[in-house]
Amino acid sequence: MKTELALHDQQFTLHRFPKRANETLQAWDAGDEYIINHFVENPLRPGSKILILNDNFGALSCWFSQDYDVYLQSDSLISQKGALKNLQRNQCNKVEFLRSIDTIPNDIDAVILQIPKSNRFLTWQLHQIRQLLPENTPVVAVNKANAIHASTLKLFEQHLGETSTSLAWKKHRLVFSRSNSQTIKEVDAKTCWLVPEHDMHLCNLANVYSGESLDLGARFVLEHLPSNFKYKKIIDLGCGNGVLSIKLGRNNPESTITSVDESFMAVESARANVEANVSNPQRFTFVANNCLDGFEASSHDLIVCNPPFHQQNTVTDHIAWQMFTDAHKVLEDGGKLLVIGNSHLGYPTKLSRLFGADKVKVMANNKKFSIVSAEKASRKSIK
Incomplete structure (x- = not known):
């Protein structure tokens, strides 16, 4: 696995975050290289202000901070932590970090955009560019060529303006656009809907999973969440829009609940949804975090977890494993x-490695999903 990005007589040591000893994935891809090559051939004036959107682990931020004032906006706390580590590792110039829920500066000279997987999030970002930046601000976007469809380009044209594409290079393509459309299309910041069977009204910000309905996994687990006075300190790990936090709060009225996600938009959506659907939201805390970093060991009695199986556009199970190991420590x-x-992800086997096979059981399953329970053994019983 390569860790040295060497281009145009410059070299950077780059790692994904969190850094793992057995890492097999690079912290940059050919799309990053294509963007860099384009700006080497078409440089901006030194000191220009560049807004970089969705820089996965800081490769673009490291490169462009040499000659430009860089603002990096991302919805991912993990991506921001990775970018910061790589900037520090390579002694780069300072970069201004913005969360996805922060307002972008209005004096940007150019925008570099890693096209996100979610079209709702892409639409929101394009809307922000057109609404807040000067007319004709150039935008250079990148993605794998097979992920840039006619519908993708139509979004750029509708929400920005004049749009064209490059030739494919190493299976990636650039999109060139300018914020010069005659009218600014309105885009709602939130998508809202009802879940009548649970008496909930939910709203998601643009980059929160399952933006227009309750996803099937959440719908299944809602029927199996504990409901009693036993649990006092609960964590909803990977909380998304907070639907499980709401149900946990209603089911366990004397508990305190911490809703954790690495997505800034998820955390803010969870906060708003809890406040709208729970009578005593002061019991809740909302945290953008890398799994359970910084949580006190042996401090909670229940953790509910809906793990992701991808990081950005890469399928991986290491986040789920980190969630499980962190949970074992914090319980x-x-x-x-x-x-x-x-069901096919084999979580019972993975959890048995941490908790012991006799402490893990499948509580419920259907054709697609399994709900697995793992109990932390007491140290006395281990002895």
């Missing part, structure tokens, strides 16, 4: 972890 003796996931 008190006798504490319980509930995991919802696709």
Whole structure:
């Protein structure tokens, strides 16, 4: 696995975040290289202000901070932590970090955009560019060629203006656009809908998973969340829009609940949804975090987890494994972890490695999903 990005007589040491000893994936791709090559051939004036959107681990931020004032906006706390580590590792110039829920500066000279997987999020970002930046601000976007469809280009044309594409290079393509459309299309910041069977009204910001309805995994696990006075300190790990936090709060009225996600938009959506659907939201805390970094060991008695199986556009199970290991550490003796996931992912086997096979059981399953319970053994029983 390469860790040295060497282009045009410049070299950077880059790692994904969190850094793993057995990492097999690079911290940059050919799309990053294509963007860099384009600006080497078509440089901006030194000191120009560049807004970089969705820089996965900071490769673009490291490169462009040499000659330009860089603002990096991302919805991913993990991406921002990775970018910061790589900037520090390579002693780069300072970069201004912005969350996806922050307003972008209005004096940007050019925008570099890693096209996100979600069209709703892409639409929101294009809308922000057109609404807040000067007319004719150039935008250079990149993605794999097979992911840039006619519908993708139509979004650029509708929400920005004049749009064209490059030739494909190493299976990637650039999109060139300018914010010069005659009218600014209105885009709602939130998508809202009802879940009548659970008496909920939910709203998602643009980059929150399952933006227009309750996803099937959440719908299944809602029927199996504990409901009693036993649990006092609960974590909803990977909280998304907070639907499980709401149900946990209603089911366990004397508990305190911490809703955790690495997506800034997810955390803010969860906060708003809890406030709209729970009578005593002061019991809740909302945290953007890398899994359970910084949480006290043996401090909680229930953790509910809906793990992702991808990081940005890469399929991987290392985030789920980190969630499980962090949960084992943070649970008190006798504490319980509930995991919802696709049945084929083999979570019972993975959890047995941490908790012991006799402490793991499948609570419920259907044709697609399994709900797995893992109890942390007491240290006395281990002895």
